[in-house]
Amino acid sequence: MQAPDFSLSGKTALITGSTQGLGFEIAKAYAASGARVIINGRSESRVMRAVRGIEAGGGRAEPLVHDVGDLAEQAKVFEQLCSRSGTPDILVNNVGVRLRKSLGESSAEEIQALIHVDLIAAMHLSKLAAQRMAQDGLAGRIITLTSIADRVARPGDAIYAVAKHGLAGLVKALAVEYGPAGITSNGIAPGTFATESNVQLADDPVQGPRVLGRNPLERWALPHEIAGAAVFLASPSASYVNGHILVVDGGFSVAF
Numbered sequence: 287m288q289a290p291d292f293s294l295s296g297k298t299a300l301i302t303g304s305t306q307g308l309g310f311e312i313a314k315a316y317a318a319s320g321a322r323v324i325i326n327g328r329s330e331s332r333v334m335r336a337v338r339g340i341e342a343g344g345g346r347a348e349p350l351v352h353d354v355g356d357l358a359e360q361a362k363v364f365e366q367l368c369s370r371s372g373t374p375d376i377l378v379n380n381v382g383v384r385l386r387k388s389l390g391e392s393s394a395e396e397i398q399a400l401i402h403v404d405l406i407a408a409m410h411l412s413k414l415a416a417q418r419m420a421q422d423g424l425a426g427r428i429i430t431l432t433s434i435a436d437r438v439a440r441p442g443d444a445i446y447a448v449a450k451h452g453l454a455g456l457v458k459a460l461a462v463e464y465g466p467a468g469i470t471s472n473g474i475a476p477g478t479f480a481t482e483s484n485v486q487l488a489d490d491p492v493q494g495p496r497v498l499g500r501n502p503l504e505r506w507a508l509p510h511e512i513a514g515a516a517v518f519l520a521s522p523s524a525s526y527v528n529g530h531i532l533v534v535d536g537g538f539s540v541a542f
């Protein structure tokens with residue numbers, strides 16, 4: 287008898303936007319599972335703080351200071367990373383910014399900026415990573431953080447929902463295009479996690495109780511509760527899971 291294998295030993299994982307929040311939680315979980323993690327963010331000091339945090343916990347981490355929305359630099363930065371650290375076996379598209387506004391309140395520039403960072407940047411980076419993974423014959427894994435907003439929409443949060451619906455499409459498009467090369471693409475759709483970015487929502491006198499009241503588990507998710515899904519999808523145990531989006535929302539999206 288053999289227990290399922292959840293080890294990431296010998297793997298390198300690039301996690302975009304991993305200086306805080308869910309990205310940092312995923313990086314810690316991957317490092318604890320044996321992977322070398324590439325920490326990414328826009329600020330060198332924040333990236334280095336996260337790298338030191340992983341190392342202090344006994345993990346292996348390297349920095350990648352890069353704004354994923356800078357497509358002019360992205361290919362060069364990714365190539366440099368591959369030369370320095372090898373092609374990542376695992377890419378986690380985690381960067382996701384948000385503008386809590388209705389479509390009617392949003393300018394053309396705001397729409398373009400959010401779709402650019404949340405959707406287009408992930409498409410480009412996934413393409414670069416998948417091509418390198420295929421070229422190097424890696425059993426690569428691409429994991430994309432969507433949201434329950436990849437299937438439903440909340441008033442006052444329009445562009446984010448559009449971007450996340452697009453990312454759900456990206457998960458599937460990558461799965462069919464790169465599956466023949468042995469690369470899988472899956473998504474994680476988090477519900478409401480008590481991360482830094484949700485302080486405003488949790489404290490809102492209307493939205494806070496509304497969010498909690500609709501959740502069958504009647505609580506916010508703790509940040510580390512993303513870890514199991516992220517490790518599973520990257521691990522040998524998920525070798526035949528492709529094109530799937532794993533919802534981690536306490537049942538929020540099935541309740542009404």
Ligand SMILES: NC(=O)c1ccc[n+]([C@@H]2O[C@H](COP(=O)([O-])OP(=O)(O)OC[C@H]3O[C@@H](n4cnc5c(N)ncnc54)[C@H](OP(=O)(O)O)[C@@H]3O)[C@@H](O)[C@H]2O)c1
Binds near residue numbers: 326
């Ligand atoms: N938290 C939740 O409850 C929740 C729910 C559903 C879905 N999600 C999704 O899960 C993902 C993570 O969410 P989160 O709440 O943990 O995010 P967060 O706390 O806002 O953290 C965002 C991370 O992305 C980095 N970042 C932002 N823009 C970047 C850019 N252009 N280039 C490189 N790095 C960038 C930030 O680093 P620097 O600021 O240091 O650059 C930070 O590390 C997002 O895709 C989000 O949509 C989260």
